Every structure is written in C-alpha cells, then in structure tokens.
Amino acid sequence: MNARNTLVVLSLALVALIAIACAPAFTPPADAVGTLKVGANEPIHLTWMFVVTGEDGTLGVDSRRGIEIAIDDKGGKLLDRAIKLDGQDSGCNAEGGQAAAAKLAADATVVGVIGSSCSSEMRAGGPALSKAGFTIISPSNTAPDLTDPAKRVAGYFRTAHNDTIQGAVAAQFVLTQLKLKNVATIHDGSPYAEGLANVFAANIEKGGGKVVAKEAVSPTDKEFKPVLTKIAAAKPEMLFYPIFISAGSLITKQAKEVPGVDKIPLMAADGTFSGDFYKGAGTAAVGMYQSSPDFSAFAAGYKTFLDKHQKKYNEKPLSAFHAHAYDAANVIFAAIEKVAVKGPDGALYIGRQALRDAVAATKDFNGITGKLTCDPNGDCGAPVIAVYQVTADNVSKATTPEKPFWAPPK
Amino acid sequence: MQKSLATRFTLTDIFIYILGGSIIALVVVGSIATLATGLYGPRQWIDFTITGLTLGSIYSLIALGYTLVYGILRMINFAHSEVFMSGPLTAYFLADAMGKSGYLDENPVLGISLIFILAIAVSTIVAVLVERIAYRPLRGAPRLVPLITAIGASFFLQYAFRGFFGPNFKVYPEMAILKGALVLGDLKMSYIQILVIVAAMLMMLGLNLFVQYSKTGKAMRAVAEDKETAALMGINVDRIIVTTFMLGGALAGAAGVLYALVYTQVQFTMGFVPGIKAFTAAVLGGIGNIPGAMLGGLFLGVVESLGPTLFLEGLQVPAPYQLRDAVAFVMLVLILIFRPAGILGERLTEKKA
Amino acid sequence: MNPAMLNVTPRAKFAPAIRVGALGGIIIVFMGMIGMLETFSKRQIIFGVLDMGHLIIFVVFYLTAYFALKRPHGQVERSQQGRWHGGVAGLVNAASLVVLAIILTILPAIRNVFVNMTPALLELITFEKGLAVGSILLLIAGAGLGAFVGYYFYRPNPILRELLFTISLVLLIGLLQDLLRVTFQYIPFLSAILFETSGLSLFGAALLFAIILGGFEQWRRRGDGWKARYNALPTPKRKQYSRTLFGFLIAVVLLLPWILGLFFSEILVNVGLFVLMGLGLNIVVGFAGLLDLGYVAFFAIGAYTMGVLTTLSPEIAFHPGLNFWIILPFALVISVFGGIVLGVPVLRIRGDYLAIVTLGFGEIIRLLALSDALKPYFGGSRGIEAIPKPFIGPLELIGPQQMYYLVIIGCLIVAFIALRLKNSRLGRAWMAIREDEDVAQSMGIDLVKTKLLAFGIGASFAGIGGAIFASKLGTIYPHSFNLIISINVLALLIIGGMGNIPGVIIGSLVLVGLPELFREFEDYRLLVYGAVLVIMMLAKPEGLLPEARRAMELEEFRHTDDAVPPEGITGTLKNPGQA
Structure with a gap:
C-alpha cells in the first residue's frame, strides 16, 4: 500500500467517523406507509378538498370555515408548529375530485386532507389520496358505499352521517309519528338525492308502507306541476323530496297549487335546510317537515362555535356541515398530537399509518356534533338526525327551525 | 335537391322512415296504454295542457328572438339566452325594493309596468351591445366564427352577471294582484298563467303586424331576403340589424319578467335551459318564421308538460319526467325527419338553398 | 415636448x-x-x-x-x-x-x-x-x-x-x-x-x-x-445536432410525467383526451363541415361501453368484467355504430338544424344514462363504479403518470389516421361536401356514404377517448357528459385552428391545460373562457395554428370590404339552412 492510498483510506475513515459522531442516536419511527418529516421551522400542512366555487360552492365554503375556526381555537398552532391550511377546489364532480386529489397527492408535505364535499369527488379522487399516504376525513360525504369495507380506501374516515341513517329516520318518522303508509318520492338525479330517496323508500316498504310513486326531475327544472299532477293521480298520503334548495322550494310552492298533493304533508331533507329555501318557497313551506342533523343534540360547544362563526364571517353558517368539518379538524389534530415524535434535530416525525390508526382509534371524542367514535369502516359521525317542522316565523325571517319537532326514540 | 336524394338513396330513406314509424308507433301505443289505465281524467289533461301552454308561451317569446336574428343574419345567436336572463335578474332589485316598501301592493299595475320597463331596457341594451361588439365586426365571416363568438358571449355574460349579483337565486316578491285563479268547471287557470298566455299572444301578434305592415318591418324582410339588394334600395342594413336585435332583446326581457312572475326564482343560469328549448322551438316551427316560432314554442311546452305522462307512463317507464327533455328532442327529430325545414318551414324570407 | x-x-x-x-x-x-x-x-x-x-x-x-x-x-x-x-x-x-x-x-x-x-x-x-x-x-x-x-x-x-x-x-x-x-x-x-x-x-x-x-x-x-458559427458548420454536423435535439425532445416527452409529477400528468392526460376528441370532431366539422354540437354523446358511449363491460361492481345488472384491451376495440365499434345511428336520420338535415339535432342527441344519451328507467344497466345517477385500470402485461396503469403513455400512444395513432385520411380520396370528398354539398354530389360523390363515414370515424375517436376516460377515472357519472364538453371540443378546435392537427393540440393545451394552472380562480374560468373566445374570433378567427387553406379563406374575408358572406358552415360558399 503506497502512501497515497493510505491517505485516501485514512481520510475516508475520518469522514466516516465524523458522520457517525454527528448522526443522531434517534431513529424516526418506522411506518408501514411512510413517515412524514416536518422540519424544525416548517408548519404542519393540512389541506382541504371541497367544492368552493360554482353553484354548490357554499357547501364547501361552509366546511372550510369550520376548519378555519378549529385552527383559530388551537391558536393557529399544533405542537408548537404553525398550522398551514390550503386546499383544492374539487367542483362536486368526479373529474374535479380526481384533479384536486392529484394536485394534493403531489405535495409530500401534506399530512392529511379534510374532504371531500361530494361523494363523487371521493370515489374518483380517494385512491390517489390514499396512495399518497394521507389521512382523509370528510365532513360531508354521506354516500353509504364510501365506508363499505369492500370499497373503502385506506385512511378514509368521515364525521358526516351515512345516508342510510337519515333515510331510515325519515321513514321512521313517517311511519310512527305521521302514521302514514302511502308515500311518494322525488329525486333530482343527483347521487345524494337518489340514494336518500331509495333508502327512504326501502325503509317505508320494510315498515309495511307502500311507495305509490317514485319520480325524478332535473335540478334545473322550474315547472313541476306536470310531475306533481302525475303524482297526485297515484294518491299518496305524503311526499318526500330530498333534493336541493332551488328545485325543492319550487316543488313546495307548486305542490300547493296541484289538487291531490296540495293538502298532504311534505317532507324534505338536509339538502334544503337553509334560509334560502324558505325565501324560495315562501308561505307554502309552513308546516312542512325537514330531516337534518339534530343541532340541538349537538354538544354545548356548538353555541360557542356559532358565536365565533358570526364574529369571524359576519354571517350565519352557509350550509349544514360546518360543525362536522370543525370536528374532523379536531379529530385529526388530536391524532397528530398523539403520534408525532420530536427528533433531536427539532423535526417532527409523523408516521402516516400510525396517524390513520390513531384516527381509527378515536373513541368518545368530545366533538360539537356529539361524541365521536370511529368504527372499523371509518364512520366516525355521531348519527343524530332529527325532523324539524317549518313555522311561519322561519319563513318570514328565512331562518332554519331551531328545535327539532321529532327525534327518533333512543 | 331533396327529391333526387330520396330517389337515389332509398335504403337510407327506408331506414329513416322505419325509425320515424317506430317512434310514432311507440308514442301511439304508449298513449293508448296510458289512457287505458284511467288514472287521469279530463281535468288532469286540461291541467297538463294549461301548464304546457304557459311554459310554451315563454319559449315562444324567446324563440322569436332567435328566429328574428336567424332570419336576417343566418346565425344562431347563442347569447340570446343571456339577453333573456339579464333583464329580469337586474329588475329583481327594483321588484324587491318595491315589494319591501309595499309599493307593489299599493300600485300593482304601475309597479309591474316599471319592472317590465326596466327588464326590457336592460335586455335590449345587452342585445345591442352583443351585436355591436361581438357580431358586427364578423359580418361576412364563415358561419362557425360568429357561432363561436356567440357561445363565448353567452358564457361571458352569464358569469359577468354572476359576478355582479352573486351566484344565489333571487326570489321575486309575491304580488297580491296575481294571486288566485279563474275557475270554470274543470278549467282552472291561475291569474299568472292567464297573464303570461295573454301577454305572450299580444306581443306575438304585435310583432307579426309590425313585421308585415310597418315600414321598418318591411325593411327587415327586405334585408332578410337579400342584404345587398336591400342596401341598394336605400335601406340602412346596419340600422335594421340593430333594430332586429332590439326587438328580440325587448321580447326576451318581457319573457324574462313573465318567467320570473310564474317561477319566482331568477339566477344567472336561468337563461340556459329556456334558451336551448326556445332555440329548439324555433327550429321546430321553422327557423326564421315568426308564426313558426310561436307554434314551435307552444308545441314544445305542451309536449314537455304532458308528453312524459302520455307517452311513457303507458310503456311502464319509471320516473318519466326525468326523460322530459329526451321526449322533447325525440319529437324534434321526428318532425325534422318528415319536415326537414320545420313545421311551417322558413318564411321570414322565401329564399331557399 | x-x-x-x-x-x-x-x-x-x-x-x-x-x-x-x-x-x-x-x-x-x-x-x-x-x-x-x-x-x-x-x-x-x-x-x-x-x-x-x-x-x-x-x-x-x-x-x-x-x-x-x-x-x-x-x-x-x-x-x-x-x-x-x-x-x-x-x-x-x-x-x-x-x-x-x-x-x-x-x-x-x-x-x-x-x-x-x-x-x-x-x-x-x-x-x-x-x-x-x-x-x-x-x-x-x-x-x-x-x-x-x-x-x-x-x-x-x-x-x-x-x-x-x-x-x-x-x-x-x-x-x-x-x-x-x-x-x-x-x-x-x-x-x-x-x-x-x-x-x-x-x-x-x-x-x-x-x-x-x-x-x-x-x-x-x-x-x-x-x-x-452554427450556420458555418458542415451540413452533416448540423444534421447531427438537429437529430440530437429531436432525440432530446422525444426523451422529454417520454419523461414528462416524471418531471412534472402527479398533478401535471393528470392535466396532460386530460389534455390528451381532449386532443383525441378534437381530432375526431375535426373530421366531422373541420373536414366534412357538419356542425355537431352533441359530440359528447360518443365520448359517453365509449365511456359507458368500457364502464359496463369492465366494471366489477355487482350493482350493474350485466357486468361481465372483461379486460380493458378486449373492450377498447369494442368501444370503438359501438361508438362508430352510435355515429351512424345519429348520422342516418340527420343525413338530410343541414346547417343549423343539424346543430340543434346533434345537441339534442347528446342530451338524450346523457338523460338515458341518468334515467331511473335504465338504472339497472347504467347505474342511474350513481354511475358506474369500480372500473379497473388497464394492465400492460403485469404493469398496472394505476395513475396519471402511467396513463399518460396510453393517451400519448392513442393520440399518435389517431393523429396518424387523421393525417392519412385528410390527404386521401375520402378526405377530399369530405372537403368537397364542406364547400358545397350539391356540387359535390353532382361530381359523383356518394353523400350518404361520405357523411356516414365522417360521423362514424369522428365518433370512433371520441369513443376511444371515452373508454380511456372511464378506466382512468375508475368511476363515471352521467353528469360528466354535459353539453359543455361538446362546446369545449368545438371551441378548442376553432381556437387551435380548424382542420389542422397541431392546432388541435395547441387548442387543448390552451383551453383544457392552462386553466388548471389557475385552479383557485375557478369562478372566473368560464368568464375568461367566453372572453377569450370572443376576442380570438375578432382578432384571429383562423385560430392559433391555422390550416393553410382556411387561413387563406379567412384572410380574404378580412381584407375585402364588401365580402359576400360565405354561407357554408366552415367554408367559403353559400349553403343556407336547409335544402
């Protein structure tokens, strides 16, 4: 070995020694999906994926505000790190969901996604988000199949109620409270309305009732008298139309002008649970029923939440899922606090699988929508649905009823 | 030309007639089966028809705008649906203010007239602006070019109005004077329906008289016939074209207010569906033909209203009203198969290909 | 001063x-x-x-x-x-x-x-x-x-x-x-x-x-x-340079999804799908001059063929769960069939009548897919889920980065076909119809055959696009097949420069790709879109990359003061509404 080689070997050895000496004794937690490293001065990056533009935009903006208030409540910080929140518009359709998911999935700093708004977005975009290792919590996906074990993507959870619950409660109300057997349903060709109408119909038939007419309209229609005339010919005792505000309010109004359905009870669902609906329907809405999350059963925190909302945005919540979004954010915050490990270099290490497991292990979590417990399929929502009756006061002030008219017996 | 096609290509002709024949057969079988169920009495059919006529009257008024412009410029003014939207959406703010202050209840006739005037003014301005900015520089360009411009203008206007007034729908105030209904035995018509049908009929009649007998109307027909010759005869072609757009815009604005009175909701997207339907109606009746647009609109309205029940119920199709637009378009295809130039054919001009 | x-x-x-x-x-x-x-x-x-x-x-x-x-x-x-x-x-x-x-x-x-x-x-x-x-x-x-x-x-x-x-x-x-x-x-x-x-x-x-x-x-x-210095180089050397540059460009195109990452690959795939549709519509509108506003129907037919026949979802009554590669040609055949079924009744309808009838056809297809009546077969509003991704051997085209290659290959094949068609006997027959149907017929062109071929071939390109779209998305909804897609394809064709294949690519990049860079301004997307269409038509009606012939025609229109209005749909000569 000549002198030159010796020198090379020696210097290499020196470098190696220094490297060993400087390397931390710390090993980041091993994780089946991967470990996210949040550098010493970097924020914790949480994202949303909602529809925030277009005609359904209020749905997503409402949810986003829920998250923003949750962050405010944390003082903008988690484990002494700033929380960075941004997100992608997913347009309430499959293509938008997939594009938004691809954009989010391309960012390796993201720890979790709160979203989506519409179930179709999640069906198309969910796989990409899941593959990226994110934990996903939706405040407003209600389609039953998303938490079907055969179809659920890994890491998916939701704080929203499953449609099967709302449909069943509505049917129970009709059968036991109104004591009616012959019902008619209308949906508007949206997956949400069609699913809800079908669950309702199935439950009515299971309870010994009969669905005498099953109709469908288009959400852009304005003239519903023909379809109502047709329904009237089937002589239903009540009409259930779990659709959205614009068409829903017109159906309410026009039903009062069509003999045969002008006197029967009308019932809609949470898609119409909004002040705009009463503006659109006018006095025709008085006395009708609506099923919706039972805000009165929400924990005491909900009142404070509303105050904060009023203060921050100077208006009432725009839609029904702000509280679910607030809870979704808090569930993920709690899980991060549980699993994050601080390295000696000041970086945070978050195991992605560990985070999912921590969310899945959520039990009796005190949310403002109630006590949240995640089941093995990812349903974390506290399923409290009630039926409300619209009063003249609601219509003149364009506000949603506050006290439920009826709630399913426990 | 048509004849030689028919004699030469009998095979396709047979196919077409079989297609048309089977649609007719389905319609007939469906109708008989529906009537046989006995679910619907004359009262229901009258209701269906009146609802259809109300909707159809509005389609007709919008269709006139398409037809007038088409007759003269041979272009589909896709932005017409936004002309229809702009008037009532703007006039909402006036209506709302008058409704809240109680003025509408005190002076209903004057109040409603003011709403009409404002809406008509806005729609007319929008129509003229579109013509001036988007169409006039393209006079003489290949036909796809103004078509694309029209589509662009339509999107632009829709989202501009969304930007102005916000995305949510707005609700016209309820007017005491329009509440209630006229009942004659089985016949029940609400006052609003009567207002819409009568107003539409009057406007169409007026337009027809105007085009037939007034000097400007005659000039319009001359321009429709042949622009160059008309110009040689001393007609100011540009002015006539602007007049045409103004007329179409005014009718659309009026149709918009009628629409807002019946369906109460106005929104930036409200023009899209009625626009497409009115265009269909114009083609149905024979585009460029004023009585044709009227007839097409009324026909389409009635088909939409009673078609799904009459044709599909008997065929055991679930939720037939979901297929309402499909029924309307099938009717369109059916009519064009047998009458390629629409029910009444093109007539604003006698010019043929 | x-x-x-x-x-x-x-x-x-x-x-x-x-x-x-x-x-x-x-x-x-x-x-x-x-x-x-x-x-x-x-x-x-x-x-x-x-x-x-x-x-x-x-x-x-x-x-x-x-x-x-x-x-x-x-x-x-x-x-x-x-x-x-x-x-x-x-x-x-x-x-x-x-x-x-x-x-x-x-x-x-x-x-x-x-x-x-x-x-x-x-x-x-x-x-x-x-x-x-x-x-x-x-x-x-x-x-x-x-x-x-x-x-x-x-x-x-x-x-x-x-x-x-x-x-x-x-x-x-x-x-x-x-x-x-x-x-x-x-x-x-x-x-x-x-x-x-x-x-x-x-x-x-x-x-x-x-x-x-x-x-x-x-x-x-x-x-x-x-x-x-470059110009002074000997020719073989220069050729070598340009060959190297070309090779480099191909390498970039091939590596693009990995350079640009997941999201931009997603956009590129979407752009590619619109290129496929654009090339198809180019045949119908650009070559043959038949104004089709319901082109999305064929996209939907392709997508639903792929969806129904490959899905694993038991909610669809008939779901054989076949392989992507078997269904792809089948989707093509079905959409050609769809094109002909639309084509026959509208053979005698011209110009603007054609526009509204095709628009209606597009709506009918969407409404049927959405309807409760056909829900057992097409899934109604809930669409078709669980459409598997295609495999190439053992390799699953799982994400947009892999899908990209499929789309690129599809575009290349289709572009090649389109190019060959354009200069073929059939292509010239199309253009003759576009210019003047009556004259074309009297010159011995079989109108029925030629028109049906235009509809059929045009439809097949969209059908392939739809089939790829379905397996890319994994789940399809009737709401995805709106009129706006037809309009978008037509617009990108015209913005890009009708009749020209590079124009279609540019048009898709501008109208489909570019807006994705400004996702947060979604609310203004259609406003800007509309404004761009209008401004573009006023300033440069021949499109960004026009076909030489068309540019010439439009140039004429712009520089003659008393131009006689050309009344063919795209072309120069008269051809008002109907026969």
Whole structure:
C-alpha cells in the first residue's frame, strides 16, 4: 500500500467517523406507509378538498370555515408548529375530485386532507389520496358505499352521517309519528338525492308502507306541476323530496297549487335546510317537515362555535356541515398530537399509518356534533338526525327551525 | 335537391322512415296504454295542457328572438339566452325594493309596468351591445366564427352577471294582484298563467303586424331576403340589424319578467335551459318564421308538460319526467325527419338553398 | 415636448387617447365590480410586493396606453407627443378606478346589489392607503405607465426593451409558479430561495431578473456570432445536432410525467383526451363541415361501453368484467355504430338544424344514462363504479403518470389516421361536401356514404377517448357528459385552428391545460373562457395554428370590404339552412 492510498483510506475513515459522531442516536419511527418529516421551522400542512366555487360552492365554503375556526381555537398552532391550511377546489364532480386529489397527492408535505364535499369527488379522487399516504376525513360525504369495507380506501374516515341513517329516520318518522303508509318520492338525479330517496323508500316498504310513486326531475327544472299532477293521480298520503334548495322550494310552492298533493304533508331533507329555501318557497313551506342533523343534540360547544362563526364571517353558517368539518379538524389534530415524535434535530416525525390508526382509534371524542367514535369502516359521525317542522316565523325571517319537532326514540 | 336524394338513396330513406314509424308507433301505443289505465281524467289533461301552454308561451317569446336574428343574419345567436336572463335578474332589485316598501301592493299595475320597463331596457341594451361588439365586426365571416363568438358571449355574460349579483337565486316578491285563479268547471287557470298566455299572444301578434305592415318591418324582410339588394334600395342594413336585435332583446326581457312572475326564482343560469328549448322551438316551427316560432314554442311546452305522462307512463317507464327533455328532442327529430325545414318551414324570407 | 402643438386643439387631439383610456377604465372597473381583482389578488406574484390583482391593474394601464398609441395597419404612434397621449390614456384609465373608489367609499350599501363591491375591493384599489393617498397613487401610476409607454415607442432603445422583456418574463414565471415549483422540486435549495409559500420571493425575483437580463444581454451581444458559427458548420454536423435535439425532445416527452409529477400528468392526460376528441370532431366539422354540437354523446358511449363491460361492481345488472384491451376495440365499434345511428336520420338535415339535432342527441344519451328507467344497466345517477385500470402485461396503469403513455400512444395513432385520411380520396370528398354539398354530389360523390363515414370515424375517436376516460377515472357519472364538453371540443378546435392537427393540440393545451394552472380562480374560468373566445374570433378567427387553406379563406374575408358572406358552415360558399 503506497502512501497515497493510505491517505485516501485514512481520510475516508475520518469522514466516516465524523458522520457517525454527528448522526443522531434517534431513529424516526418506522411506518408501514411512510413517515412524514416536518422540519424544525416548517408548519404542519393540512389541506382541504371541497367544492368552493360554482353553484354548490357554499357547501364547501361552509366546511372550510369550520376548519378555519378549529385552527383559530388551537391558536393557529399544533405542537408548537404553525398550522398551514390550503386546499383544492374539487367542483362536486368526479373529474374535479380526481384533479384536486392529484394536485394534493403531489405535495409530500401534506399530512392529511379534510374532504371531500361530494361523494363523487371521493370515489374518483380517494385512491390517489390514499396512495399518497394521507389521512382523509370528510365532513360531508354521506354516500353509504364510501365506508363499505369492500370499497373503502385506506385512511378514509368521515364525521358526516351515512345516508342510510337519515333515510331510515325519515321513514321512521313517517311511519310512527305521521302514521302514514302511502308515500311518494322525488329525486333530482343527483347521487345524494337518489340514494336518500331509495333508502327512504326501502325503509317505508320494510315498515309495511307502500311507495305509490317514485319520480325524478332535473335540478334545473322550474315547472313541476306536470310531475306533481302525475303524482297526485297515484294518491299518496305524503311526499318526500330530498333534493336541493332551488328545485325543492319550487316543488313546495307548486305542490300547493296541484289538487291531490296540495293538502298532504311534505317532507324534505338536509339538502334544503337553509334560509334560502324558505325565501324560495315562501308561505307554502309552513308546516312542512325537514330531516337534518339534530343541532340541538349537538354538544354545548356548538353555541360557542356559532358565536365565533358570526364574529369571524359576519354571517350565519352557509350550509349544514360546518360543525362536522370543525370536528374532523379536531379529530385529526388530536391524532397528530398523539403520534408525532420530536427528533433531536427539532423535526417532527409523523408516521402516516400510525396517524390513520390513531384516527381509527378515536373513541368518545368530545366533538360539537356529539361524541365521536370511529368504527372499523371509518364512520366516525355521531348519527343524530332529527325532523324539524317549518313555522311561519322561519319563513318570514328565512331562518332554519331551531328545535327539532321529532327525534327518533333512543 | 331533396327529391333526387330520396330517389337515389332509398335504403337510407327506408331506414329513416322505419325509425320515424317506430317512434310514432311507440308514442301511439304508449298513449293508448296510458289512457287505458284511467288514472287521469279530463281535468288532469286540461291541467297538463294549461301548464304546457304557459311554459310554451315563454319559449315562444324567446324563440322569436332567435328566429328574428336567424332570419336576417343566418346565425344562431347563442347569447340570446343571456339577453333573456339579464333583464329580469337586474329588475329583481327594483321588484324587491318595491315589494319591501309595499309599493307593489299599493300600485300593482304601475309597479309591474316599471319592472317590465326596466327588464326590457336592460335586455335590449345587452342585445345591442352583443351585436355591436361581438357580431358586427364578423359580418361576412364563415358561419362557425360568429357561432363561436356567440357561445363565448353567452358564457361571458352569464358569469359577468354572476359576478355582479352573486351566484344565489333571487326570489321575486309575491304580488297580491296575481294571486288566485279563474275557475270554470274543470278549467282552472291561475291569474299568472292567464297573464303570461295573454301577454305572450299580444306581443306575438304585435310583432307579426309590425313585421308585415310597418315600414321598418318591411325593411327587415327586405334585408332578410337579400342584404345587398336591400342596401341598394336605400335601406340602412346596419340600422335594421340593430333594430332586429332590439326587438328580440325587448321580447326576451318581457319573457324574462313573465318567467320570473310564474317561477319566482331568477339566477344567472336561468337563461340556459329556456334558451336551448326556445332555440329548439324555433327550429321546430321553422327557423326564421315568426308564426313558426310561436307554434314551435307552444308545441314544445305542451309536449314537455304532458308528453312524459302520455307517452311513457303507458310503456311502464319509471320516473318519466326525468326523460322530459329526451321526449322533447325525440319529437324534434321526428318532425325534422318528415319536415326537414320545420313545421311551417322558413318564411321570414322565401329564399331557399 | 412641443407646447405649440399641444396648444392647438387639445380636446380634439386627445380625443382618441381619452376614448381608449375610458374603454380601459370600463374594463378595469368591470373586473373590479365582478370581484375578479379581489379574487386574483389572493395569488402572490412576488411575495409581499405584488399580487395578481394589482398586476392586472398595471397591465391594463400599460395596454390602454399601448392601444391609445396604436394606429391603423399595425402602426404605432412614434412621436414626442406619444408620451402625452399615453399619459392621458393611462390617467383617464386610472381616474375611472378612482371613481370606483369614491363610489365604494360614499356608498358602501351598493354591496347589497353588486355583491362584489366590497370594502376589500376599496382597500385593494387604493393600495390600502386610504382614498386620498390611494387615488393619487393610482393616478400617478396610470399617467406614469402611460407616459412611459409613449416614451418607449418614441425611442425604442434596446436596453429598455430588454428590461421590459425581462420584467415580463419574471412576472410570467411568478404567474406560472405552480408549474415551475414542481420542476424545481428536484433542486430543493433553488426552489427554497426562489419561491415563497405563494409567489416568488423578493430575492428570487431579483435573482431571476439578473439571470434573465444577463442572458438577454449576452444574446444581444453574441447571438449573431453564435448563429453564424452554427450556420458555418458542415451540413452533416448540423444534421447531427438537429437529430440530437429531436432525440432530446422525444426523451422529454417520454419523461414528462416524471418531471412534472402527479398533478401535471393528470392535466396532460386530460389534455390528451381532449386532443383525441378534437381530432375526431375535426373530421366531422373541420373536414366534412357538419356542425355537431352533441359530440359528447360518443365520448359517453365509449365511456359507458368500457364502464359496463369492465366494471366489477355487482350493482350493474350485466357486468361481465372483461379486460380493458378486449373492450377498447369494442368501444370503438359501438361508438362508430352510435355515429351512424345519429348520422342516418340527420343525413338530410343541414346547417343549423343539424346543430340543434346533434345537441339534442347528446342530451338524450346523457338523460338515458341518468334515467331511473335504465338504472339497472347504467347505474342511474350513481354511475358506474369500480372500473379497473388497464394492465400492460403485469404493469398496472394505476395513475396519471402511467396513463399518460396510453393517451400519448392513442393520440399518435389517431393523429396518424387523421393525417392519412385528410390527404386521401375520402378526405377530399369530405372537403368537397364542406364547400358545397350539391356540387359535390353532382361530381359523383356518394353523400350518404361520405357523411356516414365522417360521423362514424369522428365518433370512433371520441369513443376511444371515452373508454380511456372511464378506466382512468375508475368511476363515471352521467353528469360528466354535459353539453359543455361538446362546446369545449368545438371551441378548442376553432381556437387551435380548424382542420389542422397541431392546432388541435395547441387548442387543448390552451383551453383544457392552462386553466388548471389557475385552479383557485375557478369562478372566473368560464368568464375568461367566453372572453377569450370572443376576442380570438375578432382578432384571429383562423385560430392559433391555422390550416393553410382556411387561413387563406379567412384572410380574404378580412381584407375585402364588401365580402359576400360565405354561407357554408366552415367554408367559403353559400349553403343556407336547409335544402
């Protein structure tokens, strides 16, 4: 070995020694999906994926505000790190969901996604988000199949109620409270309305009732008298139309002008649970029923939440899922606090699988929508649905009823 | 030309007639089966028809705008649906203010007239602006070019109005004077329906008289016939074209207010569906033909209203009203198969290909 | 400056400048009123220094001054007074914003009608400095920029031009930050200094400015020398260079999804699907001149064929669960069939009648897919789920990065077919029909066969696109097959340049790809889209990359004063509505 080689070997050895000496004794937690490293001065990056533009935009903006208030409540910080929140518009359709998911999935700093708004977005975009290792919590996906074990993507959870619950409660109300057997349903060709109408119909038939007419309209229609005339010919005792505000309010109004359905009870669902609906329907809405999350059963925190909302945005919540979004954010915050490990270099290490497991292990979590417990399929929502009756006061002030008219017996 | 096609290509002709024949057969079988169920009495059919006529009257008024412009410029003014939207959406703010202050209840006739005037003014301005900015520089360009411009203008206007007034729908105030209904035995018509049908009929009649007998109307027909010759005869072609757009815009604005009175909701997207339907109606009746647009609109309205029940119920199709637009378009295809130039054919001009 | 000239008739002299300034004012006030400025101001271009809302204001000032100086026939006012004209135009433009600011200040309730005339807008246009100071700043900015433009055209010195180019380029980089961010992700330290959380960092902007300016300067000084040296090279050497460049380009195209990452691959795949549809519609509209507004129907047919036959979902009554590669040709056949079924009844219908009938056909297909009546077969509003991804051997095309290759291959094949068709006997027959159906027929062209072939082949391209779309998305809904897709395809065809294959690609990139870079402005997407269509048709109706023949025809229209209106759908000759 000549002198030159010796020198090379020696210097290499020196470098190696220094490297060993400087390397931390710390090993980041091993994780089946991967470990996210949040550098010493970097924020914790949480994202949303909602529809925030277009005609359904209020749905997503409402949810986003829920998250923003949750962050405010944390003082903008988690484990002494700033929380960075941004997100992608997913347009309430499959293509938008997939594009938004691809954009989010391309960012390796993201720890979790709160979203989506519409179930179709999640069906198309969910796989990409899941593959990226994110934990996903939706405040407003209600389609039953998303938490079907055969179809659920890994890491998916939701704080929203499953449609099967709302449909069943509505049917129970009709059968036991109104004591009616012959019902008619209308949906508007949206997956949400069609699913809800079908669950309702199935439950009515299971309870010994009969669905005498099953109709469908288009959400852009304005003239519903023909379809109502047709329904009237089937002589239903009540009409259930779990659709959205614009068409829903017109159906309410026009039903009062069509003999045969002008006197029967009308019932809609949470898609119409909004002040705009009463503006659109006018006095025709008085006395009708609506099923919706039972805000009165929400924990005491909900009142404070509303105050904060009023203060921050100077208006009432725009839609029904702000509280679910607030809870979704808090569930993920709690899980991060549980699993994050601080390295000696000041970086945070978050195991992605560990985070999912921590969310899945959520039990009796005190949310403002109630006590949240995640089941093995990812349903974390506290399923409290009630039926409300619209009063003249609601219509003149364009506000949603506050006290439920009826709630399913426990 | 048509004849030689028919004699030469009998095979396709047979196919077409079989297609048309089977649609007719389905319609007939469906109708008989529906009537046989006995679910619907004359009262229901009258209701269906009146609802259809109300909707159809509005389609007709919008269709006139398409037809007038088409007759003269041979272009589909896709932005017409936004002309229809702009008037009532703007006039909402006036209506709302008058409704809240109680003025509408005190002076209903004057109040409603003011709403009409404002809406008509806005729609007319929008129509003229579109013509001036988007169409006039393209006079003489290949036909796809103004078509694309029209589509662009339509999107632009829709989202501009969304930007102005916000995305949510707005609700016209309820007017005491329009509440209630006229009942004659089985016949029940609400006052609003009567207002819409009568107003539409009057406007169409007026337009027809105007085009037939007034000097400007005659000039319009001359321009429709042949622009160059008309110009040689001393007609100011540009002015006539602007007049045409103004007329179409005014009718659309009026149709918009009628629409807002019946369906109460106005929104930036409200023009899209009625626009497409009115265009269909114009083609149905024979585009460029004023009585044709009227007839097409009324026909389409009635088909939409009673078609799904009459044709599909008997065929055991679930939720037939979901297929309402499909029924309307099938009717369109059916009519064009047998009458390629629409029910009444093109007539604003006698010019043929 | 020449005061003698200014004194003559100032009002008449500045009338054009004032008019253009007022027009610019209307545009910028409009953008403020509909909330565009406010929304756009949320995107930072240079962090903490310039946001997109303010950038737009300045760009409008600049353009206003430019147009105030523009004279007919592409000339620009190049005189000393240019400064004054530009300045006046800019000033008037800025003054309209000041008026807006005053209205916002004294009448805040206007917000109840015009929802976007918010206090935030006032803050924005007054630079958060209050009405008085803000207005003065605005006026100074408008007049200053305008005067600068005037001066620049008066004395267009190369250094100033370089500066301007450099600034525009830096701003463009700031605007397209998303795209560059992913490209720079492999050089983390560079992206760390260049970019802030949103926008360029001030330091990054300065750095880019220096680099680009340096580059320009080098090119200005040495560019000619480099060019000369390249031209002096022996031919084989030059060929070798260009071959290397070509190879490099192919490599880039092949590696693109991995360079650009997941999201941009997703966009590229979408662009590719629209290219497929564009090429198909190009045959129907561009070659054969048959106006089809329901083209989405064939896309839907392809997608639903793929969906129904490959899905694993038990909710669909008939779901054989076949392989992607078996169904792909089948989807093609079915959509050709669909094209012919549509084609036969409309054979005798011409022009605008055709437009509405095809539009109706598109709606009928969507409504049938949506209907409860056919729900057992097509899934109704819940669509078809669990459509598997295609495999190439053991390799699953799981994400957009893999899908990209499938789409590229599809586009290449289809483009090749389209190219061959264009110059074939059939292609010429199509064009003959486009020009004049009656003459074409009397020349012995079989109208029925030719038209049906156009519909069928056009439909097949969309069918392939739809099939790929279905397996890419994994789940399809009837709502995905809206009229707007048909319109989009038609528009990209015309924006790109009809009849021309590169035009289709450019059109898709502009209309489908570009908006994805501005996702947060979704609310204004269709507004801008509409404006672009109108402006494009007014300024360059032949499209960005026109086919030579069409460009010629349109050139004629633009340069003859008394052009006889050509009445064929796309072509030159007459052919009104019907037969």
